[in-house]
Amino acid sequence: MPSWTCPSCQRLFGRTKQSHECAPAMTLEEYFSTGPPFERPVYDTVMAHVATLGPVHIEPVSVGVFVKAGRSFIELRPLTKWVALSFALDRDLDHPKIARKSKTQRGSTSPKTYYFVRLRTPEDVDDDVKAWLAEAYDRAIALG
Secondary structure, eight states: OOOEEOTTTOOEESSTTOOOOOOOOOOHHHHHTSSOTTHHHHHHHHHHHHTTTOOOEEEEETTEEEEESSSEEEEEEEOSSSEEEEEEESSOOOOTTEEEEEEOOTTSSSOOEEEEEEEOSGGGSOHHHHHHHHHHHHHHHHHO
16 A cells, blocks of 8 residues: 655555645545546446455546556546546557557666556446556555
8 A cells, every 4th residue: 555645634645655646535425526427436336346356546636537456556536428537557558549659768777668447437437447456456565
């Protein structure tokens, strides 16, 4: 689980004095009170699977929900017509469900690729997405 708590905003992070926008997390009730109606069912479906992977820390902030297992391993951000799910893997992944990807620079201590998937309904959280979530979780746990 995250190892450093920011003394100002009380949010949890994997590295001491990690750079972040220093704003306190919300409760899930506060967060979902203003979101689009399609967001909560997608969140609930993602989190039902994540709960099978192991312990996590949920952090709702103004831009979305960060899910941490030692470090952030997924983010769920609401957009106009879908929830953008992002996660990092240590390998290249080509799949029609991947809407976008962003690679970190070569030579970094932990090179990775961030993947973005559009989740419009709970049904979009299929076996492929669940496998990627499990892989991202395992990666976060291994990196501590």
